[in-house]
Amino acid sequence: DVRDESEWQAGHIPNAKPVPLDHLRADPEKALSADKPKLFICAKGVRSLTAAKLAERLGFSKLYNVEGGTAGWVKAGLPLVRAA
Numbered sequence: 001d002v003r004d005e006s007e008w009q010a011g012h013i014p015n016a017k018p019v020p021l022d023h024l025r026a027d028p029e030k031a032l033s034a035d036k037p038k039l040f041i042c043a044k045g046v047r048s049l050t051a052a053k054l055a056e057r058l059g060f061s062k063l064y065n066v067e068g069g070t071a072g073w074v075k076a077g078l079p080l081v082r083a084a
Contacts, residue, residue: 001013001016001017001018001019001041001042001070002019002020002021002024002040002041002042002047002048002050002051003018003020003021003041003042003043003047003070004020005018005020007042007043007070008083009082009083010082010083011070011074011080011081011082012041012070012080012081012083013041013066013070013073013078013079013080013081014079014081016041016081019031019032019051021042021047021050021051024051024054025054028054028055028058029058032055032058032060034060036062037062037063037064038052038055038060038062038063038064039064039065039066040052040055040063040064040065040066041065041066041069041070041073042069042070043069043070043071044068044069044071044072045065045066045067045068045069045072046069048065048066048069049065051065052064052065
């Protein structure tokens with residue numbers, strides 16, 4: 001989830017890891033695990049697409065972007081988890 005901290009706490013998809021886009025841009029090697037597929041999500045799908053393209057330029061594969069972001073996720077009737 002590449003949204004900022006306040007957006008994350010308001011609700012995120014289950015099992016998502018918070019990695020704000022600014023942190024990803026600053027140190028992508030640290031933020032991304034090389035051995036796992038990456039699914040990027042943000043509020044509407046714009047920042048997550050930027051993150052996926054960045055990861056692709058760095059040579060990562062198995063990249064996925066959630067079109068419509070968390071707004072689309074909720075619209076599809078899927079749950080969000082709230083930070084405790």
